[in-house]
Amino acid sequence: MHKFWVMQKCASANFRNWAVSPKIWIITGVTAVFSIWNLSGVLEYSADTGIRVTPWVFPYFFSMPVMYLVYGFLTIVLFSEAPFRNPLSDFMEIRTGKRMWIAGQCLFVVEAAFLYALVCFLITVICLLPRIYVTGQWGKLIQEMVYGGDTGPSGIYFSAQVFEQYSALEAVFYSLLFLWLVSAFLGMLILASHVVIGKNAGDIVAGFFAFLSYYSMYVGSMTFGNGIFRVSPVNWINIGTLLGSKFDMPDKYYAFSFLVIGIMIFSIIGIRGYERKPM
Amino acid sequence: MIEIQNVTKSFQKKTVLENISGSFEKGKIHGIIGRNGSGKTVLLKCICGFLAVDTGTIFVDGRKVSHACPQDIGIILESPGFVENMSGFRNLKMLASIRNRIGKEEIREVMEKVGLDADEKKAVRKYSLGMRQRLAIAQAIMESPKLILLDEPMNGLDKSGVAEIRKILLDLKENGITILLASHYAEDIDLLCDTVWEMDNGKMVCDKRNEECNI
Numbered sequence: 001m002h003k004f005w006v007m008q009k010c011a012s013a014n015f016r017n018w019a020v021s022p023k024i025w026i027i028t029g030v031t032a033v034f035s036i037w038n039l040s041g042v043l044e045y046s047a048d049t050g051i052r053v054t055p056w057v058f059p060y061f062f063s064m065p066v067m068y069l070v071y072g073f074l075t076i077v078l079f080s081e082a083p084f085r086n087p088l089s090d091f092m093e094i095r096t097g098k099r100m101w102i103a104g105q106c107l108f109v110v111e112a113a114f115l116y117a118l119v120c121f122l123i124t125v126i127c128l129l130p131r132i133y134v135t136g137q138w139g140k141l142i143q144e145m146v147y148g149g150d151t152g153p154s155g156i157y158f159s160a161q162v163f164e165q166y167s168a169l170e171a172v173f174y175s176l177l178f179l180w181l182v183s184a185f186l187g188m189l190i191l192a193s194h195v196v197i198g199k200n201a202g203d204i205v206a207g208f209f210a211f212l213s214y215y216s217m218y219v220g221s222m223t224f225g226n227g228i229f230r231v232s233p234v235n236w237i238n239i240g241t242l243l244g245s246k247f248d249m250p251d252k253y254y255a256f257s258f259l260v261i262g263i264m265i266f267s268i269i270g271i272r273g274y275e276r277k278p279m
Numbered sequence: 280m281i282e283i284q285n286v287t288k289s290f291q292k293k294t295v296l297e298n299i300s301g302s303f304e305k306g307k308i309h310g311i312i313g314r315n316g317s318g319k320t321v322l323l324k325c326i327c328g329f330l331a332v333d334t335g336t337i338f339v340d341g342r343k344v345s346h347a348c349p350q351d352i353g354i355i356l357e358s359p360g361f362v363e364n365m366s367g368f369r370n371l372k373m374l375a376s377i378r379n380r381i382g383k384e385e386i387r388e389v390m391e392k393v394g395l396d397a398d399e400k401k402a403v404r405k406y407s408l409g410m411r412q413r414l415a416i417a418q419a420i421m422e423s424p425k426l427i428l429l430d431e432p433m434n435g436l437d438k439s440g441v442a443e444i445r446k447i448l449l450d451l452k453e454n455g456i457t458i459l460l461a462s463h464y465a466e467d468i469d470l471l472c473d474t475v476w477e478m479d480n481g482k483m484v485c486d487k488r489n490e491e492c493n494i
Contacts, residue, residue: 006377009373009377012373013362013373016362016364016365017362017363019364020363020364020404041312049470086359087359087360087361088358088362089358089360090329090354090360090376091354091359091360091361091374092355092377093329094327094353094354095351095374095377095378096377098328137447142316187425276331
């Protein structure tokens with residue numbers, strides 16, 4: 001318990017630096033801008049028809065392929081400095097020891113990823129506020145978008161499979177869970193690559209996964225079938241790509257196991273690598 | 280206290296420390312001088328375990344410095360950094376909570392000792408260079424470590440600040456604490472140090488001004 005508390009201290013010091021970090025405000029701002037743009041069609045449709053929208057658009061939010069690139073880029077920016085060495089780190093590390101300090105950075109990646117997922121969700125809700133009404137159900141507007149016969153007025157693809165397979169709250173829960181885990185996976189991949197290979201290596205590897213997700217939506221799935229989604233974790237931020245073997249896609253259990261094991265492996269590589277090769 | 284045996288450290292093709300050896304006795308102030316880039320900071324980083332040596336061994340208090348930082352050590356390396364939007368007191372409190380050896384009162388005392396007001400609510404980002412340096416010295420000494428590594432600790436301090444810090448360092452020495460002091464200021468070295476080492480071209484040699492170096 002004491003070790004966890006020490007790790008948490010290291011993570012907390014990073015969070016405290018967020019308040020004065022322009023990077024964090026830029027990421028939040030860009031996320032907000034793309035959210036407004038992505039949801040503008042839904043709001044227009046809601047205004048035109050007079051049907052209010054529930055806050056549960058989030059599970060469909062990343063269905064537009066370009067959003068994978070936006071998300072991937074922002075996540076890389078968020079974690080590009082992993083393992084987050086700054087002048088304060090010296091004072092922390094001399095007290096915690098190397099292992100605890102780098103473990104604290106891993107914990108920070110997991111916590112920051114959770115916060116990022118939560119902020120993304122909250123921003124979608126805030127964007128919908130002018131036309132929102134709250135209920136635990138999907139609501140009439142989303143139902144119309146799902147069965148409207150086209151991809152919806154906004155470019156967001158409202159998947160009938162997601163609508164039928166999950167209740168609104170379940171879908172939001174899984175979307176948040178996978179956005180968190182994928183962000184943590186990318187963050188840990190960046191951290192481990194920076195420690196073991198060197199500066200910028202993590203950004204390049206994470207960038208590859210971001211582009212793979214975009215590629216998978218077009219040429220990739222046409223060339224290799226839906227099976228390509230099994231090796232493209234960034235796609236899993238859209239639970240519409242986790243429909244299971246019936247659609248020749250990975251299911252949520254596969255994705256969950258892949259991400260959790262990946263996070264654990266990369267954190268071990270990062271910790272071991274840092275102990276042997278200090279920054 | 281510190282035993283350095285045939286240590287070499289290179290960065291890519293540049294050898295910064297070349298087969299250096301020496302020992303620093305307990306309870307003394309040891310000065311390390313040398314021009315910029317001569318390897319003073321690298322040596323201090325190797326001693327505290329932030330940098331792994333390529334060859335050779337460093338022992339601190341009989342324990343080999345390898346993949347872990349030595350315990351009970353206080354440092355100032357290069358430009359000291361803090362959480363910018365927190366006060367000096369809160370920064371020290373956060374750092375002290377890791378080892379959990381001292382409480383608020385001890386932090387107040389050490390801040391007063393280095394000439395800072397513990398009740399000052401001002402965020403560290405509004406501190407002058409001298410105040411930041413005083414805060415860095417406070418964090419290095421607050422838990423009364425057995426070994427203190429100081430890289431240019433007088434940077435940014437005014438005349439009275441320098442005098443106060445010199446007195447603090449001499450008091451610490453009186454209490455049996457070992458201090459390694461890397462400094463450009465010849466006066467600091469002359470007034471404070473029991474032994475003086477000079478770094479030049481990756482070599483560490485005992486300075487002419489003393490006869491106590493153990494090579």
